[in-house]
Amino acid sequence: MRHRRFLAAAAAVSLASGLAVVEAPAVFAASEAVALVRGTQIQPSPVTVVLGGAPATVKAGGAPVEFTARLRNTADHQVDVLSSAFVVGDTGAGTRQSHFKLEYQSLGGAQWQDATVNAASVGAFWEIDRSATLHLAAGVEAVYRLRLTVAAEAPAGRVSLGFNANVDDPTLPREQRSSFAQSERTNTVIAPAVTPTTPAPTPAAAADVRLVGVPTTFTAGGEAKPFKLVFTNTSGKNLRVMPTVVFQGVTELPFETVRFEYQGPDGAWLPGGPGGNSEHPTWLYMNLRPGDTGSDEFALPKGATHTINVRLSFTKDASARLESLVAMAGSLPGPGESATVVSSQKADFTIVTAAAPSATQTPGPTSAAPVAPVSTESETAGAPVLPVAQATAAAPSPAAVGAPVVAAAAPVADPRLASTGGGSTEPMAITGATAIALGLGILVVAWRRNRVRRGTGN
Helix, strand or coil: CHHHHHHHHHHHHHHHCCCCCCCHHHHHHHHHHHHHHHCCCCCCCCEEEEEECCCCEEECCCCCEEEEEEEEECCCCCEEEEEEEEEEEECCCCCCHHHEEEEEECCCCCCCEECEECCCCCCEEEEECCCCCEEECCCCEEEEEEEEEECCCCCCEEEEEEEEEEEECCCCCHHHCEEEEECCCEEEEEECCCCCCCCCCEECCCCEEEEECCCCEEEECCCCEEEEEEEECCCCCCEEEEEEEEEECCCCCCHHHEEEEEECCCCCEEECEEECCCCCCCEEEEECCCCCCCCCCEEECCCCEEEEEEEEEECCCCCCEEEEEEEEEEECCCCCEECEEEECCCEEEEEEECCCCCCCCCCCCCCCCCCCCCCCCCECCCCCCCCCCCCCCCCCCHHHCCCCCCCCCCCCCCCCCCECCCCCCCCCECCHHHHHHCCHHHHHHHHHHHHHHHCCCC
16 A cells, blocks of 8 residues: 555646645645655656647547557566556646546556546546556556546636656665656646637728719819818717828829829818728829828718818829729727728719810910819719729720710729728628728728827827
8 A cells, every 4th residue: 555655646736736735634645755765765766658649729628639648668677557647737726626537547457447537626536457566577668548538617827747667676675666757737728618709899880981973084284173171970989080082093103194182171272191901903093191180090980070171183194094082981899899991982984185286276364263162962873883993994095185084884893892882871881801901901001100100198
């Protein structure tokens, strides 16, 4: 019985030493093991123990995990393994014996059987082949197959796995025959039975946006033509809106040929700032700064409508082409919300080059005519179409220069932007890579830049 007591005491040392605090009976047993281990009668064990394939992670309530314990006699003569034990040392997770089940196969056997529990107050401890003495000849290796199951109620955290053996060397004097062999401890993480999930964010509220009065034709080098961006807040919440307009052509529209201006809060006309997007290199983004302090955002109380007057022209170097214009209203998220971008219906227009003057033409006035006001009743006609790169159309022929260019095919709908049509109240939440495709990244950067400038954080 002495070697049984010794094995239990040594296992208690494994559980207590740097792994967990155990209750009084185990500590009492551990004190005997410490005395034995430190005593002069304990020799280095001729048996080495290795845990093979011990799991780095095991899921609580999951399938059993299998691994092995290899005991090898390194002496030049036979030694006896009087008893063996498998230990789960708790490292602060709060695991107990009841959270685990250990099975093993006897040497040469193929049937799984339950290991004998030797109750530990913290962690777990089982004896293997309790009634059998293992005789190991010189250089011989014995392999136990082990199978560990973790209960669903086991706490998540880290535990330490180990295998111990009480060895007797019959060639030594009786007081020196006993030795204690143990494997290196393997750290194993118990994963929770249910992986926590993050609830899907709620789309942030957004304003409806419309393009009103976009002309159907612009002449390269001609006068600026006005139209309007109209934002309506039907969300029931006060909003901060970040407006952007996007030119969506088949080929890139050079920024230097575009004269896009908008009217600020003080009535002054301001130029739009260019933006870009790697997913749509042929689209030209124009960012506005319509806030009272020159910021990219403006306040839109619930139930309110805000109109931004804009005017557009193209330099004489602009080529004849078919273009489309889309207005976007960005709304950044609050806690638990995802960013939202809402778009207007798409307005198609053509850029034509001016006809060469003939000998009989009468020179026109030297000063440009004043920009006439635009009625808010003349909305862009046509069925709602989502913003997207247009279907490829043939470039205008030389014969068509100076005349309106007709689209070869109807624009294709893109599901990644939400069309609000004529003031639709169905905004679409745009997140992740899709949000970047819509220019939401540009809006986010502008939003943060304004907050830093105002000293309100990031």
